[in-house]
Amino acid sequence: MAITQHINTHSASAKSKSKFGVLALIFLSVVINYMDRTNISVAAQAISDDLEFSKVQMGIIFSAFAWTYSIMQIPGGMLVDSIRIRLLYPFILVAWSxxxxxxGLLSSFSAIVGCRMAIGFFEAPSYPANNKIVTQWFAEQERAGAIAVYTSGQFIGLAFLMPVLALIQQWFGWRGLFFISGGIGIIWAGVWYLLYRDPAVQSESNTDNQDAITGDTPQKLHNDRQTTDPSQAQATASWRNLKIAFSSRKLWGIYIGQFCLGGTLIFFLTWFPTYLAEYRGLSELNTGFIASIPFLAAFCGVLLSGFLSDWLVRKGVSNEVARKAPIIVGLLLSSTVILANYVESTQWVTFFLSVTFFGNGLASINWVFVSLIAPKHMVGLVGGCFNFIGGLSAVTVPIAIGYLAKDGDFRPALILVACLALVGLCSYLFLVGKVEQIQLPPLDTSDGPLSDTQVIHQHPSSSGETK
Known part of the structure; x- marks a missing residue:
């Protein structure tokens, strides 16, 4: 008996290490993902000076990534539901790299725009894939913490990478910056393929393995297998499911929130270095170091949010408080970006922008709502819709800022970012409502728009909520 208990304990420990190893892979992939989508912001001033691009043209270049990134979110989510992650992830890594x-080889405005579109196209499935991996590997009460860890990669990675990328550009020029960034991504694709395994492959020989990964009991897994309609699993990519994804007020609440949250994020990922260099008069190298401080603040925000949220769930606090509160507080803090318009010193500007990005980090666990609310077999699809709407902010906000700041005055741009944060706050307050999983309706009720009362029912065997 003691030997059996020891073996089970050792097995559970090994499996726990496996899932945290997977989390480390996602974290580093997010760092590389954001390095390749934001190196253009580090190079922006040099590109603009070298190729004589205007602010409006740079705004279009910043936006071009999101044109295809947004459009491909829903197809990308469907791909995530259909193709093994171990094969899909290395492919898209190599492609965007x-x-x-x-x-780095181009000089034409239209060609650079085309390249940015290609990067967005191939990065599109990455975040739906990240969310599905966490949904597969982590129990619901661990999920916000796991999402916080990998999401923090976009902040802590860029906090340290901003000065490094500035140094690389100083040594090798803006073209060399792109060559080195892309090379790192190709190497990482090989590492991912060698190290990652899908959880189904890990647990083929032992049902208990899935118990350790997700926290499900054998009886719960049995009930899920008995109550899941195979036709629903096979219909994930159907138009019927797409209609469900766009018919729920609850889902629209998190979609709008993601759009508004993205408005703050995209400012920091695109125009922020230019704001510091041109409007605040910092040197190129100082810009890299100062720009890293708000990213560190966001990193602290997202980790605090994720682990505090999971702790509250484990203590029995409702999802309405444990999951929503960090997002609402975070969006409120993000609106303080407007205060940077009323100070002159670099220290105060850095302070208010750091508070803003700390708030953005607090709210960045909003991906957890996809796995909490989405129908059981539509996590990838709803994740794609969620990121599609969020990605539209990356289409519109950079161009809007380019026009608002075309005369060199960034104050209207910061007002825009603050207003978006407040709209997002209202979306979570008034649209999301009670946090519970949407169940697929019977086929004969799928015609016509579906209200939340038609499609949302609490189902203990599949919702994964802690009671």
Whole structure:
């Protein structure tokens, strides 16, 4: 008996290490993902000076990534539901890394726009994939913490990478910056393929393995297998499910929130270095170091949010408080970006922008709502819709800021970012409502728009909520 207990304990420990190893892979992939989508912001001033691009043209270049990134979110989510992650992830890594390298060979405005579109196209499935991996590997009460860890990669990675990328550009020029960034991504694609395994492959020989990964009991897994309609699993990519994804007020609440949250994020990922260099008069190297401080603040925000949220769930606090509160507080803090318009010193500007990005980090666990609310077999699809709407902010906000700041005055741009944060706050307060999983309706009730009362029912065997 003691030997059996020891073996089970050792097995559970090994499996726990496996899932945290997977989390480390996602974290580093997010760092590389954001390096390749934001290196253009570090190079922006040099590109603009070298190729004589206007602010409006740079706004279009910043936006171009999001044109295809947004459009491909829903197809990307469907791909995530259909193709093994171990095969899909290395493919898209290599593809967007090659586009990053080619970017460094170009001098034409239209060609650079095309390359940015290619990077967005191939990065599109990455975040739905990240969310599905966490949904598969982590129990619901661990999920916000796991999402916080990998999401923090976009902040802590860029906090340290901003000065490094500035140094690389100083040594090798803006073209060399793209060559080195793309090369790192190709190497990482090989590492991912060698190290990652899908959880189904890990647990083929032992049902208990899935118990350790997700926290499900054998009886719960049995009930899920008995109550899941195979036709629903096979219909994930159907138009019927797409209609469900766009018919729920609850889902629209998190979609709008993601759009508004993205408005703050995209400012920091695109125009922020230019704001510091041109409007605040910092040197190129100082810009890299100062720009890293708000990213560190966001990193602290997202980790605090994720682990505090999971702790509250484990203590029995409702999802309405444990999951929503960090997002609402975070969006409120993000609106303080407007205060940077009323100070002159670099220290105060850095302070208010750091508070703003700390708030953005607090709210960045909003991906957890996809796995909490989405129908059981539509996590990838709803994640794609969620990121599609969020990605539209990356289409519109950079161009809007380009026009608002075309005369060199960034104050209207910061007002825009603050207003978006407040709209997002209202979306979570008034649209999301009670946090519970949407169940697929019977086929004969799928015609016509579906209200929340038609499609949302609490189902203990599949919702994964802690009671």
């Amino acid at each position: 090659l586009a990053t390298i080619v970017q």
